[in-house]
Amino acid sequence: MRIECPFCGERDVSEFAYLGDAGYRRPPADSQGLAERFYEAVYLRENPAGPHQELWYHAAGCLSWLRVTRNTRTHEIIAVGLATQAPGS
Amino acid sequence: MRYSIFSLLRQALAGHRGWEPAWRDAEPKPAYDVIIVGGGGHGLATAHYLAKVHGITDVAVLEKGWIGLGNAGRNTTIIRSNYLLAGNNPFYELSMRLWEGLEQDLNYNTMVSQRGVLNLYHSDSQRDSYVRRGNAMRMHGVDAELLNARDVRRMLPFLDFENARFPIQGGLLQPRGGTARHDAVVWGYARAASGRGVDIVQNCEVTGFLREGGRIVGVRTSRGDISARKVGMAVAGNTSSVARLAGVRLPIESHVLQAFVSEAVKPLIPCVVTYGAGHFYVSQSDKGGLVFGGNIDGYNSYAQRGNLPTVEDVCESGMALMPAIGRVRILRSWGGIMDMSMDGSPIIDRTPVEGLYLNGGWCYGGFKATPASGYCFAHLLARDEPHEVARAYRLDRFAAGRLLDEKGQGPQPNLH
Numbered sequence: 318m319r320i321e322c323p324f325c326g327e328r329d330v331s332e333f334a335y336l337g338d339a340g341y342r343r344p345p346a347d348s349q350g351l352a353e354r355f356y357e358a359v360y361l362r363e364n365p366a367g368p369h370q371e372l373w374y375h376a377a378g379c380l381s382w383l384r385v386t387r388n389t390r391t392h393e394i395i396a397v398g399l400a401t402q403a404p405g406s
Numbered sequence: 407m408r409y410s411i412f413s414l415l416r417q418a419l420a421g422h423r424g425w426e427p428a429w430r431d432a433e434p435k436p437a438y439d440v441i442i443v444g445g446g447g448h449g450l451a452t453a454h455y456l457a458k459v460h461g462i463t464d465v466a467v468l469e470k471g472w473i474g475l476g477n478a479g480r481n482t483t484i485i486r487s488n489y490l491l492a493g494n495n496p497f498y499e500l501s502m503r504l505w506e507g508l509e510q511d512l513n514y515n516t517m518v519s520q521r522g523v524l525n526l527y528h529s530d531s532q533r534d535s536y537v538r539r540g541n542a543m544r545m546h547g548v549d550a551e552l553l554n555a556r557d558v559r560r561m562l563p564f565l566d567f568e569n570a571r572f573p574i575q576g577g578l579l580q581p582r583g584g585t586a587r588h589d590a591v592v593w594g595y596a597r598a599a600s601g602r603g604v605d606i607v608q609n610c611e612v613t614g615f616l617r618e619g620g621r622i623v624g625v626r627t628s629r630g631d632i633s634a635r636k637v638g639m640a641v642a643g644n645t646s647s648v649a650r651l652a653g654v655r656l657p658i659e660s661h662v663l664q665a666f667v668s669e670a671v672k673p674l675i676p677c678v679v680t681y682g683a684g685h686f687y688v689s690q691s692d693k694g695g696l697v698f699g700g701n702i703d704g705y706n707s708y709a710q711r712g713n714l715p716t717v718e719d720v721c722e723s724g725m726a727l728m729p730a731i732g733r734v735r736i737l738r739s740w741g742g743i744m745d746m747s748m749d750g751s752p753i754i755d756r757t758p759v760e761g762l763y764l765n766g767g768w769c770y771g772g773f774k775a776t777p778a779s780g781y782c783f784a785h786l787l788a789r790d791e792p793h794e795v796a797r798a799y800r801l802d803r804f805a806a807g808r809l810l811d812e813k814g815q816g817p818q819p820n821l822h
């Protein structure tokens with residue numbers, strides 16, 4: 318598996334650290350049912366078999382956080398962007 | 407047919423032409439009392455104990471491929487009950503006791519070998535944490551012995567004791583731990599369950615659930631609809647996918663774990679050894695192959711194969727621990743998909759959907775749990791209440807903050 322970092326180019330996966338599902342959103346402090354929403358954000362995962370948006374950190378490179386779309390069935394990397402970019406853009 | 411020395415002799419005299427298939431490859435009926443989804447070790451064990459302990463025999467185990475082709479047939483066969491937490495220890499000790507009587511119970515040679523599991527320590531602080539674990543085990547009535555370097559040297563003289571960075575100071579030994587033959591466990595449970603009337607249906611993938619009101623009343627499968635009073639999931643790495651068919655989201659990620667086996671060599675490693683300074687563990691199969699592995703690759707995966715950085719990491723750790731392993735050639739490597747839960751511990755519980763029961767989140771340690779998992783899941787399915795030793799494995803523990811985090815890693819599945 319190789320990830321094409323926007324800064325460093327195509328690099329071996331061993332240079333990157335994996336955080337997981339990029340869908341994590343911290344619930345706003347004034348949201349309804351806060352405990353339930355925190356439970357969902359911290360613990361529940363979609364865990365799809367297929368394309369998955371996930372966060373990787375280029376730890377042995379430029380230290381950027383990346384948003385990677387990867388097929389969990391084949392390990393094919395479909396798209397790579399900066400973590401700060403909105404999904405899909 | 408009961409297996410015994412007499413049946414063997416009779417068959418030997420008859421030229422071995424009278425053996426019957428060990429279990430019945432059944433056609434699905436339209437309805438059952440209980441359906442178990444997944445014909446791995448856990449699903450088949452559940453069916454066996456449902457029939458044997460609770461007298462519920464109108465049961466089908468539905469397997470999408472062939473039984474035992476999932477993790478049950480891919481794991482490195484280590485069994486142990488060296489757990490720290492009070493929520494875990496009695497469960498794994500029940501499993502160990504069931505292992506100890508399994509061959510008599512199933513009338514099948516599952517090759518349970520209590521050769522000992524040794525966890526090495528390489529620093530004072532690691533020793534202290536093993537002392538704590540060993541004491542917790544002994545307080546639960548589980549065997550544990552702290553060894554110093556001299557003791558370990560006697561058992562495993564070929565390890566790199568004087569390693570400059572991670573010298574071996576000793577280890578925590580569970581003498582009753584060891585290995586069992588994974589395929590035989592699958593076949594033994596299948597045979598015992600089938601003998602009591604359970605239908606084992608292969609090439610039957612569950613693709614959806616039948617509902618009446620909110621309740622689950624059966625499953626849609628690749629071989630037609632089948633109704634059931636209760637449906638239990640035991641699908642290991644596919645837990646999230648199957649639960650999603652019922653609209654249930656879970657605190658689980660699927661990850662790939664790799665394992666390796668070398669060419670056969672003469673008896674070398676008398677027990678199971680785990681390296682305390684890296685991700686590596688090894689034992690020797692009865693055929694002579696060194697069976698070893700390390701950590702999960704660390705990213706979500708359903709691919710049943712891993713990547714090279716993990717292979718490299720495992721081999722490097724192996725070389726650091728026992729340099730002699732460098733002379734042995736690797737025969738095969740493979741991967742399996744495990745359902746890593748958010749606290750590294752399993753779930754055996756009802757789901758929010760009436761009629762649907764969950765057995766999952768076994769991470770990379772579910773083989774040793776097979777007997778107790780089946781025992782406790784059968785208890786839950788039969789009586790609608792958790793078995794005493796599985797009380798901590800509730801699905802609501804995440805929301806309630808009662809996590810069972812042996813390693814203290816927090817909700818990050820690839821760290822457990």
Ligand SMILES: Cc1cc2nc3c(=O)[nH]c(=O)nc-3n(C[C@H](O)[C@H](O)[C@H](O)COP(=O)(O)OP(=O)(O)OC[C@H]3O[C@@H](n4cnc5c(N)ncnc54)[C@H](O)[C@@H]3O)c2cc1C
Nearest residue numbers: 444446447448470476477478481482484612742772773774
């Ligand atoms: C490489 C490796 C090494 C391991 N080493 C150890 C070890 O040393 N000790 C230990 O204790 N544990 C170990 N484990 C973990 C252990 O193997 C698993 O936790 C355990 O086997 C999971 O339970 P199971 O046997 O029921 O799973 P499986 O055998 O995977 O059974 C699940 C079954 O469900 C079926 N299924 C999935 N979806 C559907 C569907 N929709 N419809 C019908 N059927 C379906 C699958 O085909 C599969 O056969 C290891 C795992 C791996 C991969």
Ligand SMILES: [Zn+2]
Nearest residue numbers: 322325378379
């Ligand atoms: Zn980079």
